[in-house]
Amino acid sequence: MTYTQQIEQYVAAYPETARAWLPETCGVTTLPAFPHVVVYVWTDDFCELEDVDGADIARFRLVG
């Protein structure tokens, strides 16, 4: 699975996601299947999903 597919799978599992913080190393800057999710890129090597209030929903690392 591509990085985008892995990330979108998590967003689908957590529909309250409003923001996604993604590692710059993964190269993903948009989530086409979830245009309402605002993507931020950071230097950490894991992904983090937040709800509209900025609360953490999920953290995960990508495979591949």
Next chain:
Amino acid sequence: MSLTALSHQYVGQSTTTAVTAAAQLDALWTLLTATTYFDGTTRTPGSGNAWTWARYQNAGVTEAVYGTPPTGSVAQRVLIAGYASAPTPAITMLAPDTAQTTTLHMGVSLNSGQFTTYNAALPFGAGSRWSGYWRLSGGVSAGVTPTDWRYYETAETVVLVCSVQSTNHRVGHAGAIIDPETPDAVDAETDGRVYGMYVTGSNSAMANSMLSSVAAQGNWYAHGGLVGYTHSGMFSPGTSGFLTLTRANFLNTSIAHVLLSSTGRSPRWPMLLNRGGSNFAGRLREVTWTPDAPLGSGLVAGLTTVGYRISSSTAFSSETVLLVR
């Protein structure tokens, strides 16, 4: 040249009828801190094959255990966590699994420092390499107890088997699991090993056809891209990246079993793995194909146990891997 051979030892089995993650972890804890092996020999944490385990409790409730091997130069740790209510921040999972309160979760850390907390982005501190968690078990919920845990260890790897109601067996295997048979830096860590883990997953138990099938649920060293499926992976050597592992299937599926020799001996076929779907990863260390047998049975030669079998059932023979003693 191949790495030093590992030798599996069986610690024992522990049962709980409680339905919480904490009870599962406490059942595991009794095994992880045992002072004798199943065969009665002394188990001294930090020597021989005996890992040293520590426990993290929150107000007296166990939420994590982590193990340090008795040997190694890359500061390996295996961390197992579970809880009744999700902590903040959320635990850092490994794709594609999501966290849940009805399972335990397992991950591997390299270049580890001091343990911080199981839900930190890096549970073993800055500079460490953390895999993230995959789901280790299923069935931590009402109506599906008792749960049995079995624990096997070598000096560099651990094997955990979770059995619900004496069926539905799920396996976790973690540590320096692969001998890449090469010292090349892209293929091996600085100590010549490859570190990673396997989980049967929360969705399905070990399948009768766990070796003849490479489907993504219930099979040995398969990998599925959906949450709760079977997962197999390894650290990309020298980095914190994680690659999938898949088992090269050399069995003719119309045979689907390793056969006994004409004198009744059990062959031990090396098990080879590929990484990332495109490259050879190496040989699974002292885990081999072997003729069909029930889970938990020992393979003996005369009076000597030469291995422990892992399969889908304690009640009947099915496709089996051998943890070589």
